[in-house]
Amino acid sequence: MMTTCMIDGLEALLSGLGVDVPVPVFAQSDILRRPIDIYRSYLADTTSKVLGCDSGLAYEAIQSANIKDNSDLTLILPKLKWGIGKPKDLAKEAFIKFLSTPLFQLPIPDGVHLRFIFSTLTLPQLILAYINDRSVQFGRGDLLDGECTSKKVIVEFSSPNLATEFNSAHLRSTIIGAQVANLYENAGWDVVRMNYLGDWGKEIGLLGVGWGKFGSERAFEEDPMGHLHDIYEKINELFSPEKEASRKARDDGHDTAEIEKQGIFAERDRFSKRMEDGEPEEIRFWKRVRDATITYYMHEYERLNIKFDEFSGESQASPESIAEVESVLKEKGIYEESDGSWIIDYSKHGPKSLGVSVLRGRTGSTSYLLRDIAAVLDRNRKYAFDKMMYVVSADQDVHFQKVFQALRYMGQEDLVAKLEHVSFGKAQGLSQQLGEVHLLGDILDKSIKDAHDVLESDQTEHLEVDKTEESARILGYTALATQFCGLSKRTSSFAFNSKTLVSFDGETGPNLQLCYARLCAKIKESDSDDTVLANVDYTYLQDDPWTEVIRIMAQYPDVTDAAYKSHEPSMILTYLFRLSEEVSNCLEDDDDEGDENEVGETSIGSEEPPEAILAQTVLYKLARQVFNNGMAILGITPMVLST
Missing domain, CATH: 1.10.730.10 (Isoleucyl-tRNA Synthetase; Domain 1)
Known part of the structure; x- marks a missing residue:
């Protein structure tokens, strides 16, 4: 009913401008959403009649003109398979067959193109009335409210790590991710905005070790995020020599196990393992840090007019889905043990460029990759999504290729077809130009x-x-x-x-x-x-x-x-x-x-x-x-x- 009323109103407007109605119908056209489609439809219909070609072919041959072309629409004549003269003469031959109409001025011949300009006599009356009728709905894809079933999309973006620096990649993910979510909502999708926090694993284990050495209840009460960030910076500085020694040993072809059984390496891994095992003290610390982080970010995102439907995180990957991933990959001969760790050797099963990845470490802790694979299964069960997008830096391209490929190994091709990594390039120079900024609030305060x-x-x-x-x-x-x-x-x-x-x-x-x-x-x-x-x-x-x-x-x-x-x-x-x-x-x-x-x-x-x-x-x-x-x-x- 709504569509009929809108078409009737549009055709009454066109008729008042001296344009013949009804509007020619084309499958590709959406005259109730895009006013330029009205012009495309009439031009295709006229082209078909005066040049004796297929109307569908004519519609396909019309494109929006470039800004520099000084025209509104361009008819690409070779696409019509029309005329027998030399290509350079096509436009001249076609030009003489067109007359000016209430919607168009006479075309301009240009090689193998005819360039059309909207008639300025009717342009203001048609376009201004069109926009006025739609108002806030102008440009939206859900204009025909209730006449089609909306699809569900999950947009994952921002995704900072607990207590660590909010860097330029996080900021760009936040801004572009929110905008992509808005684009999908504008197009009529049911959008779930998800913030997937880095809230588990060895980095949290390292923070836990740091808390034992540098934590202060008073400082935490006064500035939770600032204090946690300071702790992480201090413990990471202490940890750097050990990480460098492990990296050098690996590069030299030596086993790193002995190095990683000592010092902060061992403390970090023990803390992470106790978290995995659900030990009360470690879980209490993790929950306290996670709650403080979410409270902080909810406030800062509100300053940006950004709201999330769900704060998820690595910690939310269910044990059942993790077990399912490991079980299916084992059954299919993809999952194998190597020096006490469980791995996927992508080079054996393809593509070779993805190399080898650890899914469960030698201490028994799960990896970021394993948790990400399991999270896809969890979200599909919870939301039954039609599409899920990760708005994450291009630096993570290989990681998402590994996630998607692992799901293919599991026989989840249909699910992979719904996934997309919406990548973006680096924003360089943020910290250098804004000075000592570490967290989102610092960046906002400075701007x-x-x-x-x-x-x-x-x-x-x-x-x-x-x-x-x-x-x-x-x-x-x-x-x-x-x-x-x-x-x-x-x-x-x-x-x-x-x-x-x-x-x-x-x-x-x-x-x-x-x-x-x-x-x-x-x-x-x-x-x-x-x-x-x-x-x-x-x-x-x-x-x-x-x-x-x-x-x-x-x-x-x-x-x-x-x-x-x-x-x-x-x-x-x-x-x-x-x-x-x-x-x-x-x-x-x-x-x-x-x-x-x-x-x-x-x-x-x-x-x-x-x-x-x-x-x-x-x-x-x-x-x-x-x-x-x-x-x-x-x-x-x-x-x-x-x-």
């Missing part, structure tokens, strides 16, 4: 302080925003979110730059907030809260720079779809910067017009007719809605305007 300093500086005198701690928090996170999301593919590494972190120049988070604040200020100046679309005179929006903004707004659903399919939140960020650039052009034109009139007159369209002011205000409000929708996916909160 918020920098943002606060900028808000109090001369740079922001013109900003109509509340220069409060809340604004500094929003600006600080916006800066981090945009820099760690990045404008290039997530697999690319980048150098963290604290100088541009809170800069209002260039493609930065603060500059995006600046454009948004200026946009809101213009809307506020117009004093036309009750604008009605039916009253708009669209002739005032049929020229640049207005039409360029509308064109970009129309592309938003296509961008969100592409970002969702490729797991690339950076595509949303790049889009918002492009939109902000064009919106800024409009705002600057308004200011220039105001400057030409009486001194001090800089309101929207000074001395322009009320119809022009109304049309511009409607455009600005709908542009703000698109900003809101895109920023929500990136986890960015718009800054609050001052009253």
Whole structure:
């Protein structure tokens, strides 16, 4: 019913613009979600009729034009298998067969392409009405609420280790993981946001040894995470010579067992084994550390507007699933004993590049790899997920290949098909540029302080925003979110730059907030809260720079779809910067017009007719809605305007 009503409304709008209805139907098209699909459908239908080719083939031959092409859609003529002349003459032959329509201007021949530009006479009426009807739903994949069964996806991200440094990989995982989860939710999936803590194993054993040597109840009560981090740093420093001796012995081809039976090695392994065996004292310590860590991170994630549905961890891998993994791998001849440890020799069973991995050490303790394999089985039983993604640094590529391959050895091919490692490149230079930062709270405090300093500086005198701690928090996170999301593919590494972190120049988070604040200020100046679309005179929006903004707004659903399919939140960020650039052009034109009139007159369209002011205000409000929708996916909160 909802779909029928929406199609009826859309076709009534098109009919009023002089466009023949019903809209041509194509399987690939989604005219209720993507307005540019309306143009694609009509162009494919027209192409089929005037060139006498298959309509489905025509639809496939239409692609969105590149920004530099100065057009909206491109028809790639060789894909139509049409024409017998020389390839260079195809466009000229085809051009003469097309007429202008209410939706398109005459095409532009370009080699083997025909480039089409949307008619500026109907573009504002169609696109602005389309966005206005959908509002917060514009660009969402769950628009047809209740008409399809949602799928469940688990997104694992952030995943810090207990009491150790929160590094740049954790921060990038936190930001990109939250954005990927938002993309899936935007596309209509039921999303489980999971934080898989490094809360078990030998690193916790080492922390336990450190607590015995350096722990202070008073220091723990005052600053649990800070004290635990200090303990870990101290014990790790003491442990370093032993680790180096073991590494050197291994590299020289010697047995490391004798070294690892002594000193901190032995203390660490004994503590870990007692944890595995459920000894009360060790479990009590582990639980205390885990609870303190989760309490700390829940508070810090809240400052980022990030919430998790589940704090899981290595410790949560069930004994039953661990036993199942070991039993099945043994039965299939994959699991074997080697010098007291239990291993998988991937080089024997393929692929050789994965080498040999220990699943259970000679002391009987389980490895990170074994617990990760078991965790997949546990999560599948608990959630019956359709997809599970690990948003983790590319450094862990080999680890996840081992997890997936072990499951294949177990005969779990169908389960492996649901798993994906969403990797990302390194963010280099965080600790060098931010100074002595160790935990998430330290990183946030530093970025918020920098943002606060900028808000109090001369740079922001013109900003109509509340220069409060809340604004500094929003600006600080916006800066981090945009820099760690990045404008290039997530697999690319980048150098963290604290100088541009809170800069209002260039493609930065603060500059995006600046454009948004200026946009809101213009809307506020117009004093036309009750604008009605039916009253708009669209002739005032049929020229640049207005039409360029509308064109970009129309592309938003296509961008969100592409970002969702490729797991690339950076595509949303790049889009918002492009939109902000064009919106800024409009705002600057308004200011220039105001400057030409009486001194001090800089309101929207000074001395322009009320119809022009109304049309511009409607455009600005709908542009703000698109900003809101895109920023929500990136986890960015718009800054609050001052009253």
